[in-house]
Amino acid sequence: MTASRSSIPAFATGPVAAIAAVVAAVLTALSGRYGFHRDELYFLVAGKHLAWGYTDQPPLTPLLTRISTAVFGSTPMGLRVVSTIAAALTVVVVALIAREFGGDRRAQIMAAGCAAISGFLLGVGHLASTATYDLLAWMVIALLALRLLRTGDGRWWIALGLATGIALENKYLVVLPLAALLIALLIVGPRDVLRSWWLLAGVVAAGLVAAPNLWWQISHDWPQLTVAGGISEDDGTENRIMFIPLQILQLSPFLVPIWVTGFLRMWRSPALRWSRAVALAYPLLCVVVLAVGGKSYYALPLLLVLTAAGCQPTLDWLAQGQRSVRRNLLVTGAVLTAVTSAIFTLPVLPASAVNFVIPINAEQGEQIGWPQLTSAAANAWQQIPAEQRDRATIFAVNYGQAGAIAKFGPAHGLPTPYSGHMSFADFATPRDTQTGPVLLIEQEPTPYYESRFGTCTPAGKVDNGKGVDNEEQGTLLTLCTGPAKPWSTLWPELRRYY
Structure with missing residues (x-):
């Protein structure tokens, strides 16, 4: 095992925690501006009818909705406390992912900042939704998968299995990136992590945690498959047409060169050869989502992983040539991203002006x-x-x-x-x-x-x-x-x- 795979920099705990706290503060301050989203109104009722499954989803989001409203009140602000915490934790996990790629203190801070200003994180963090907790679950699973590949220690399969099981109690979409990752591992390796009894133990752990909802679905003739088929048939063509534009817009156009750099770094760098499967998993996942007519955000979380990988080379680029020009370009892009992400994903505009953002983010209007x-x-x-x-x-x-x-x-x-x-x-x-x-x-x-x-x-x-x-x-x-x-x-x- 090489040194690059066995050691990573220290974590920038203080600055990353500060960025996460700012995200939490902004989301909290704005959480009561408009009103409940249509899905949140549904979750409020579902939370009063707790079960191991529902026609269109596993039980975790209704359960968290009930907990949040029971503790903090049945208001938009009270409902969204847990989702705000989830968004803040996602910022921290993205920084930890940058660290797995060997990112130094500055790269970790930049990764946290990129996640914090991304439209996708702010949008799902503002609402209590399955996508909110799904994003955090994907980031945790990505972190554990990277730790497994970097160290080659099969025992990480157990943690990966437990995280997957919890994610399955929230949304089944997590099987898509995992399937893409497994296929990528078979194609580019390292295949040795698949020749371990720990993999089987991880699968068992995931199955045990997810078993209650899986049994509910089986005993009710898998209604969620009917729901998925209906969504694909109803919106599939539009989803395919808008897939690439929304991938760019929902995360942020400013972050495109950073995540492209991250992909190329993972694919080309000898020191990160162990992570090539994670890079390949993204295009494989996109192909699957396009084939089934899924929504663009189904593949979006992996872009945050690529962004985290791209932060270190971006900082190295800043240190070369015309430093002040490049630094000003980066700062200007970050400020514009923060402003546009806030306008299009958070309730900062007067309600009467929401029609301006509905073509890009219809969820804004669904709170009014x-x-x-x-x-x-x-x-x-x-x-x-x-x-x-x-x-x-x-x-x-x-x-x-x-x-x-x-x-x-x-x-x-x-x-x-x-x-x-x-x-x-x-x-x-x-x-x-x-x-x-x-x-x-x-x-x-x-x-x-x-x-x-x-x-x-x-x-x-x-x-x-x-x-x-x-x-x-x-x-x-x-x-x-x-x-x-x-x-x-x-x-x-x-x-x-x-």
């Missing part, structure tokens, strides 16, 4: 207008005669609408909402005795649903009051005479997996 939707639903509900309301039902086409009414509806005297979307279909089912009117909440006229609820007439329309052109702006409120058949018979027809 939920109380207004609930108020509009309450007005429509009042159109039902009082003597019929105890048998009436609110049915929402998607889980964001249902989650909003579950959160804000009690203040308006609204009953429990129902939806057939994802696991909302399992949380609650209308009783067959609810034969009264149905308040149908639909983004646009949907004959499929309306035909199942008898005669339907318009009862209102949602206006978020900010002119934000998000998915729920203009949502229709439709009053129907009642279910066309008993709810128990109708319910399977109302399930929706994407």
